Amino acid sequence: MVRPARDVFHWQPFSRISMGPLGIAKKFFLWVDEVGGFLVCPQPTVTVGHLDSSEADVALSGDLESRHLTLMREDDLYVLEAHGPVYLNGRPVQRSILPERCALELGNCVRLQFLRPHPLSASARLEFASGHRTVPSTDGVLLMARNLILGPQPTAHVVCHHWQEPITLYWTGDALRCRGSGLLTVDGKAVRGEATLSLSSHVEGARWRFHLEPA
Template sequence: MFCPTDRHALAVAPRQQAEKVGRLSSRLRETVLLDNSLETPRVATIPLQYDSRGERYLVWIDRVGGYLLCLADEIVIGQANGSLADADGPDLGLQADLSRRHATLTRREGQYVLSPRGAATVDGRPVQDATVLNHGAEIGLGDAVRLRFERPHALSASARLTVASGHRTVPSADGVLLMAESCVLGPQPHSHVRCPQWHQDLLLYKGTGGLLCRSSRPVSVSGPGPAVLTEGPVAIPPGARIEAESLCFSIERA
C-alpha cells in the first residue's frame, strides 16, 4: 500500500521532526526561559495540531511532590467517585461535597474562564456566569472547597491550581498544572513547579508526539527506552524518568 513518496517521507521523518522540534523549542526557550519579551504573544498563539483533550499525567518529583498535569484546554472540576479508573469522571476530581460536574475551567486565548454549574465564588464573590480568573484568585466551590489559581510565569499561559482547603484530589496530588504549551520546573519563584533544591530549569512542552522536555544542562532520560544523556529536546513518554545531579522525577499517565 505504500507509495514511493510515503517511503521517502518515512526516511526523512526523524530528521525533519528533530528539526521542527528544535525550532519550536528554541522559540519557546527564547520566550519562556529568558526574560525576553520581544515576541511575547507568540507563546500563546503557536498553532498546535496536537489533540490534548482529556490527557492527564502525573509528575512525581523526588523531594518536591506529585503534580497532576492536565493538557486539555478545558477541564471539568467535580466530585470524584473514588475510583481511579473512572472514564467519565471529572478531569479534576476532588474528594469533597460537590456535584459531579461542578464547574468548568477553560483556557481561551491565554485567559482562564471559570464557568460554574454549582455554587461557586471567586475571591469571595459568588459567581453564576463565566468569570475570568486573574493570578492569585481564590476559587470557592460548594461550601468548603477553596482552590488557589496562579499563573506564576508571566510569559506562559500555563496555570497552577492548588487546593487550599485541604481536600484531596483524585488521584492524589500536591498541585494541578493546567499546561498550555509549556511548563517550567525549577528553583525560581516563577516556575510552575518550584523545586528549591534544583540547580537548573527544565522545560516541559507539548510536541507532536507527546510531551517533550529540554533543559539548560544535560539530563538523563530513561524509562521505556534506553537511557540517554541530552539537553533535549527529548520525548518523555509515560513511564519516563528524568535525572540530573540535582533533580529526579518521573512521569506517568494518570
C-alpha cells in the first residue's frame, strides 16, 4: 500500500517569494544561458493542470482538467495520483509509484517524460514530449528535492554540454545555495566555492551563466 506523502521539509520563507505550506519557495524559474529555461518546483506535492487554472503548480497549454495530475515525493519515491485521464507507459492509471524513467500522457494530447537522472538525488525532471509548454515557455520542469545538479554529465538534472565542471544548487536550513569548484560571480561579487542565492540571483563562471527568477 502506498503511504501518504509526509512533510519532511521545514525551511523558513524567503521574503517577497510565493511560499508553499512548508515554508519554502513554491516555484521559481531557472534560466541557463545557451541551454534553456526550467520551472523549478521544490514542494514535495506538485499539481499539473490547465493553463488557466489557479490550482495548478505546473499549468500547461492543452485540453486538461484544472487539476489533472498530482505528483507526490515521499522520501526517494514519486507517487502519481490522477484526477483526469492519465496513461503511464500507455496504460491508464489512477494512482501509481513512478519508475525512474517513464512516459506520461495526460488527456488525449499532452505527453511528458518523467526522469530521475541522478542515482543519489531524489530530484526529477519532467520533459515535454508534445508541443505543450508552460507560460512563459520553458524546456522542462524540475522537481527539486534537496539539490539540483547542472553540468556536462548525462546524470545532471540540467545537462549543459559545453560546461567543464558541474554546479550544484541545494537547500541548507532556510537558504538556497550554489556550490562549484572554482571562482564564481554571484550578483556582481566574486566568491570562491559556495554562495547563498536569492531567487533573483545572477551567477557566472568562466564559460557559463545562469539566473533565477520568481515565478
